[in-house]
Amino acid sequence: MAPSISISEYYAGKTLFITGATGFMGKVLIEKLLWSCPDIKKMFLLMRPKKGQSGKERLDSLLNFRMFERLKAEHPKRFEKLQVVAGDILSEDLGISDEDRRQIQEETQVIFHCAACVRFDMFLRDAVKMNTSGTLKVLQLAEGIKNLEVFTHVSTSYCRCELDVLDEKLYPAEHRPQHVMHAVDWMDDDLLRHMQPKLIDPQPNTYAYTKSLTEDLVSQYKGKFPIVIARPSIVTAAYQEPIPGWVDNLNGPTGLLVGAGKGVIRTMHCNDGYKADVVPVDMAVNACIILAYLTGVEKPKEISICNITQSGINAITWGMALDIGRVQVSEFPFSVCMWYPGGSAKSSWIMHQIALFFTHMLPAYFIDLLLFLMGKKTFMIKIQKRINYGLNVLQYYTTKEWHFKNDNYLALKNKISPKDNKVFYTDLSVLNWDTYMRDYILGAREFCCKEDPATIPQARKLNRQLYYLDKVFQVIFFGLLAYFAFYYCKVIYSVISA
Numbered sequence: 001m002a003p004s005i006s007i008s009e010y011y012a013g014k015t016l017f018i019t020g021a022t023g024f025m026g027k028v029l030i031e032k033l034l035w036s037c038p039d040i041k042k043m044f045l046l047m048r049p050k051k052g053q054s055g056k057e058r059l060d061s062l063l064n065f066r067m068f069e070r071l072k073a074e075h076p077k078r079f080e081k082l083q084v085v086a087g088d089i090l091s092e093d094l095g096i097s098d099e100d101r102r103q104i105q106e107e108t109q110v111i112f113h114c115a116a117c118v119r120f121d122m123f124l125r126d127a128v129k130m131n132t133s134g135t136l137k138v139l140q141l142a143e144g145i146k147n148l149e150v151f152t153h154v155s156t157s158y159c160r161c162e163l164d165v166l167d168e169k170l171y172p173a174e175h176r177p178q179h180v181m182h183a184v185d186w187m188d189d190d191l192l193r194h195m196q197p198k199l200i201d202p203q204p205n206t207y208a209y210t211k212s213l214t215e216d217l218v219s220q221y222k223g224k225f226p227i228v229i230a231r232p233s234i235v236t237a238a239y240q241e242p243i244p245g246w247v248d249n250l251n252g253p254t255g256l257l258v259g260a261g262k263g264v265i266r267t268m269h270c271n272d273g274y275k276a277d278v279v280p281v282d283m284a285v286n287a288c289i290i291l292a293y294l295t296g297v298e299k300p301k302e303i304s305i306c307n308i309t310q311s312g313i314n315a316i317t318w319g320m321a322l323d324i325g326r327v328q329v330s331e332f333p334f335s336v337c338m339w340y341p342g343g344s345a346k347s348s349w350i351m352h353q354i355a356l357f358f359t360h361m362l363p364a365y366f367i368d369l370l371l372f373l374m375g376k377k378t379f380m381i382k383i384q385k386r387i388n389y390g391l392n393v394l395q396y397y398t399t400k401e402w403h404f405k406n407d408n409y410l411a412l413k414n415k416i417s418p419k420d421n422k423v424f425y426t427d428l429s430v431l432n433w434d435t436y437m438r439d440y441i442l443g444a445r446e447f448c449c450k451e452d453p454a455t456i457p458q459a460r461k462l463n464r465q466l467y468y469l470d471k472v473f474q475v476i477f478f479g480l481l482a483y484f485a486f487y488y489c490k491v492i493y494s495v496i497s498a
Helices: 007-011 024-036 055-063 066-074 076-081 098-107 124-143 177-186 189-200 206-219 252-261 281-298 318-331 349-373 380-398 407-415 418-423 433-448 453-497
Strands: 015-019 042-047 082-086 110-113 150-154 227-232 234-236 267-269 278-280 304-308 344-346
Touching: 007 024, 007 281, 007 418, 015 024, 015 124, 024 042, 024 066, 024 076, 024 281, 042 055, 042 098, 055 082, 066 076, 076 082, 082 098, 098 124, 110 124, 110 281, 124 150, 124 177, 124 189, 124 206, 150 206, 150 281, 177 189, 177 206, 189 206, 206 227, 227 281, 234 252, 234 281, 252 318, 252 380, 252 433, 267 349, 267 380, 278 281, 281 304, 281 407, 304 407, 318 344, 318 433, 344 349, 349 380, 433 453
Parallel strands: 015 042, 015 110, 042 082, 110 150, 150 227, 227 304, 234 278, 267 344
Antiparallel strands: none
């Protein structure tokens, strides 16, 4: 049974406090709430102050993104509901002034805590301070809020990577969060760097480790106010809103897609038969909005957990994603490419390393040699080393498969009205992967690479030229290999015969 009030009715007259407002999910969350919950009273947005910029200028900078265009065109006055709070998740007491703190604690009913660092390779001290200590400061702020109805914490379904199956329940962290926060405060860099591999084990990186710690920390506030933990899997470009294909960063799959589309990435270590658990950002945000609504209405005593994941609903493997992406990139190529898009995934680590040498490093050294001889600055070796490092970090997730229990996520559409289901859609089974990948590539092209859609015809011409150049190069390369193989076989045969 759906609650007696709709989602937009629940949020009507409410004041929200949002962290991570300038992040990928944060921006989509703000836009969706303003668009679909028009009677929200106010949103406090915690934003880091910048020198020479007022709060209004910071807000204007945020709203300049094209994703806010429909609101600007149809409901520009709704932006008046946004109030920037100067602060920093890394600062003591969030760096919020006493006046702002009093106002937040007097007026707020709903918190969305989205702020986090998603870099996998961050130094442990920095990851703990951002993801765990930062959350502690938001929780401490929440303790003083008089009428808090729900604290929504955005985590990740990859918070316990050592588990093959992740249930929708709390898992105690390997270490007590307070002890780790204290340790990173007093340890010097050398000692902490030495201790880091042992501390985070069995997690693959500091991101997963600190997300696990942070969930444990949040659980310690059970009973003080209603809490819901949302665990999205890999969040990708928008399915429908605010714009099909909207994406504003090169993290994870987007970086792979752009790198491969530009001919820079030509191999990756990946089991192409494994499922890629990806969720479009608008569906992940809709789920967070619904979870906060249900928690605020039902006021459960226990902490609610929801794995916002595919888990086979509309399965796509890494191999399928690569095949579809290859077709769509040939139709909508990038304007600026290093080479013709090609290459493949390698399930064998050895084959991947061989391909890395021949398709990444060897061409990079060749290009840099030409640049050096022309008296120009070299850059390709440096870029390829960074790409190879990034691929090495990501390969943990492309060579392993998880199953995330997501009964709570699947139940969301049955807990709200049919009307709300149309507005706050979460059904992943409706995704058409060919259409979605087309929109994803067009979105990455326009929003990440700043390439005008009008350049597509010219890009197609360039793509055809690169295709023929790539074929010529392959004929020359394999011809030389065959020549040298024949020559040395002949030499060896003559030595043996003598």
